Amino acid sequence: MRRVAIVGAGYTKFGECWDKSLRRLAQEAGMRALADAQVEGKDIEALFVGNMTAGRFIGQEHLSALAADRMGLTPIPSTRIEAACASGALAFRKALMAIQSGQHDIVVAGGVEKMTDVGGDSAVASLMGAADQEWESQIGLTFTGLYALITRAHMQQYGTTSEQLALVSVNNHKNGVHNPNAQYPFEITVEQVLKSPLIADPLRLLDCSPITDGAATVVLASEEAAKRFENPIWVIGSGQASDTIALHDRKSFTELQATIVSSRVAYKQAGIRPEQVDLVEVHDCFSINEIIAIEDLGFCKKGEGGKFVEAGKIARDGERPINTMGGLKSIGHPVGATGIRQLADLVTQLRGKAGKLQVNDAKIGLALNIGGSGATGVTHILANQNAL
Amino acid sequence: MRRVAIVGAGYTKFGECWDKSLRRLAQEAGMRALADAQVEGKDIEALFVGNMTAGRFIGQEHLSALAADRMGLTPIPSTRIEAACASGALAFRKALMAIQSGQHDIVVAGGVEKMTDVGGDSAVASLMGAADQEWESQIGLTFTGLYALITRAHMQQYGTTSEQLALVSVNNHKNGVHNPNAQYPFEITVEQVLKSPLIADPLRLLDCSPITDGAATVVLASEEAAKRFENPIWVIGSGQASDTIALHDRKSFTELQATIVSSRVAYKQAGIRPEQVDLVEVHDCFSINEIIAIEDLGFCKKGEGGKFVEAGKIARDGERPINTMGGLKSIGHPVGATGIRQLADLVTQLRGKAGKLQVNDAKIGLALNIGGSGATGVTHILANQNAL
């Protein structure tokens, strides 16, 4: 297979962007990534856009064409990918395959979500489009509710505690303080998490990622095309897997098969073991998901994720730094953009340009993006020149 | 690039399927295609699903996972593609690229749309998600309205007549009579078309394709994997292009750049000229679109599409048989399924299995799938063993 590198990355300020439309956000992130890569519009051969909810939130589908249009890139091929909260990483993976197929050399992959144009209860209902509409949405389940069912199962089976969950949020917020694009760049304490209102027991407000507007973009290049770029970051592994759309249809509620399978494929492709990963972006839409990801990605044994967090191993200077730029919790979670934002953050770290957030001697990074309650999992492994 | 073939195809009965849910339709088409190819579930390595409106129509996104789940294929990678009415062909193209990338050998591409679960005016509004929400939907434009603007421009510029438009519908319905899966398998007359109610002047009811439920699936195989299948149909060209999302943003309203560019790419890849195409599937969502496609695909000079139709050249025994199995008009137009249905019909013809609808000595077929008012165009060229 052709080797592929990321040669440019950028994302907008995440938050409640009342003054910016979806099209404006997508364009802004696109221009940042192109400027970062120092490529011109005429060099871009194809576009991939990840987005989940524009159809329901703002009545706009066909974002592929809209993005190409607004970036002034028509008539290049442009494709929209939707896989709930994993739309971003999946758009990236299809961009990767487009280069591997030999059809293109320089491709842009972006993700965008505009979530604050509708009211909160509409947003809650729309996000449930990621789950089973017939058997989960219609009984009054919410997204937080689904992860709450998982959380309680994990607590029952492995003794995971609310304090351990809180420490996930505390860690990610601590990192986000230094991320200029973060929606909530402030520290929080375990006590604040444990006193925040219950949303769906046992998950509390500060266990949940926020509703966010934002867009993120990366530029990919084939091995041959990458030669003319400075400091390309190589995609050494890519894996994708599916699971049942409904949580209740699974044999276990305490592990995500889509994470396990997609990461095994990515590790194999990269030819590495979990211990070789220097830093990790995981999908902390809810704190439990970071704990389960730590286990399912193979960084500790099943059931020991809570203790792993408690021991401080996920800190920026810990054994396995996780969500070093703030994660979904602090940076925000514009669902379609998140998977690309994770990759953009890994690129910054692997280039050694993360400033106060820099992980020492970072050579290999892994990003895990999850859709729904785990029905889609996408894992990517990136490496800089020092790793090869 | 690796060669890829279609080795199985199938679609459900199209129509108002009140008794079948989206998930049931998708599963049914999938099982038909698998049975046609004689492959087992365990041989399928990845899934691609084209769908436009499930989020707005039935509150269900994340169809990738749902499809893998219902077909019992988890944890294989499954991806949803959305490009309005071109979602189907685009899902196919991404499946093609997945094989070309070297990541997979046997891949399934399907399209599905469930449109009759909501009322007509909701459906009309939802479909406008394919157009520009800010500058087209919000002024009260409809999909038919957009194509009506194109129709009048074409009439003004080239003298295209309502009779010529009517003859498109008449031709396609004549073919659809013998298609067991067609929604409206009956003949219509020019007079009936011209007396049908105006929807958006000058387009009348019988110029428009219907609102339809349905699903279609094909099985793709790499050259190596295709060896074990009978009568593979080869994908010899694939092209995709974008245009401005809003019709009014284009320099011309009488041609679709996305058709022109995507077909030029496909012709070049296939190494053929338009004259070598034995039969064509075009996107007759409205009769004008077939006339414009005939021109933009290079079968006649710009502006002469109406006369081309009038001269009977699109008939099954004409110079360039078009929509030989009934087209969107007679078979129906479940938007996400249409692009795959077109390919399935070409496969039937190129296998010589079209029965009463068989085009003599068909060796090369072309399919054009259009999204929105032309913001996405996807062209594929297929060939059987006799063409190679």
Add this chain to the structure above:
Amino acid sequence: MPQMSSVPIAWRLQQPRYRLIGTICTKCNTSYFPPRSLCQTCRDKGKIEKHKFPGTGKILTYTVIRIAPEGFAEFAPYAIAIIELEPGVTVAGQVVGDPEQVKTGRKVKTTFRRMYTDGKDGLLQYGMKWELLDQ
């Protein structure tokens, strides 16, 4: 909750929703609820038939929804549990009554209740919920 109350959707789901009727593959004897029309093991070689489940089950995990989506606000806070109908057959459902009484391991039985009010046209939707059995 837009488009949820459409007549065709409600009609299609009537049997499983109102009467706990799922499916069984009589070839390999695997039962499914919610119903599947394709056996996960036997695939096209399976033989799928209707299968009535007894109306009782056991709670495996649960939550209490405090921030409800459109159409469900009047019920909040309410408990939702994953309920085991038979070994290997599980479904999510709302448990009526005091959410504080809901616990893992408790037995429940089905009950026919109003599910939600459709935000668009105010239609009332009925279906299956669960109630706690005495301990």
Add this chain to the structure above:
Amino acid sequence: MPQMSSVPIAWRLQQPRYRLIGTICTKCNTSYFPPRSLCQTCRDKGKIEKHKFPGTGKILTYTVIRIAPEGFAEFAPYAIAIIELEPGVTVAGQVVGDPEQVKTGRKVKTTFRRMYTDGKDGLLQYGMKWELLDQ
């Protein structure tokens, strides 16, 4: 027409919608309506500024909508035209008055009207329509 009337959307579109304010790239002198914030020619080297268009235009093509989408039924039948504001700058708009009078080539000017009623919360949305000028 769900979600169309949201306050943020309406607020963002206020200037272009109410006052025909588009943009111009002062580097290459290309004007844009609806506004673009990225010049199609100069891209990031362009310099985009606000640009007020005169409130008149010419009809290039038109249709009469007889089957209207949600929220627009009260206006049907109504004419929609593509209107040329300046050479190369075109926009789609509703032309008020008798749709039978609408013809290609006719001149129009902007008028401020009610656009649609939002199906969800009944909000009235105002904006720019067009009226025929005397021939």
